[in-house]
Amino acid sequence: MSVAQVAAFPFAREGAGAIVALRREAVNAVARQRRLRAEASAVRARAAEIEDEARRALAGGDGLRARQILARGLCTLEARERLEREIEDSRRSLVRLLTTMARTENRAWGVRSR
Secondary structure (H helix, E strand, C coil): CCCCHHHHHHHHHHHHHHHHHHHHHHHHHHHHHHHHHHHEEEEEEEEHHHHHHHEEEEECCCHEEEEHHHHHHHHHHHHHHHHHHHHHHHHHHHHHHHHHHHHHHHHHHHHCCC
């Protein structure tokens, strides 16, 4: 074993641990993103129902009822927007995490191949 390999061996062990941790974190991030997307889908469907109900009330000439429907559904509409932002943030975080993981794996493989 060369001096460079001996000196790099602790990093290889630590690098492997870091890679495992990054992979675990990536799996968790993907699972979180899937949960967010499922939740957002349900909220989008509910928001569409609210908007349709308000549109029907308005088309029937009942503007007051349409406003009441939208007021009651305001939390759902706000949740939809919040979830859309969370999904986008989650996507950006996942891309950063995967980039970091790839760099760490490349460094670890570089150390192992010496």
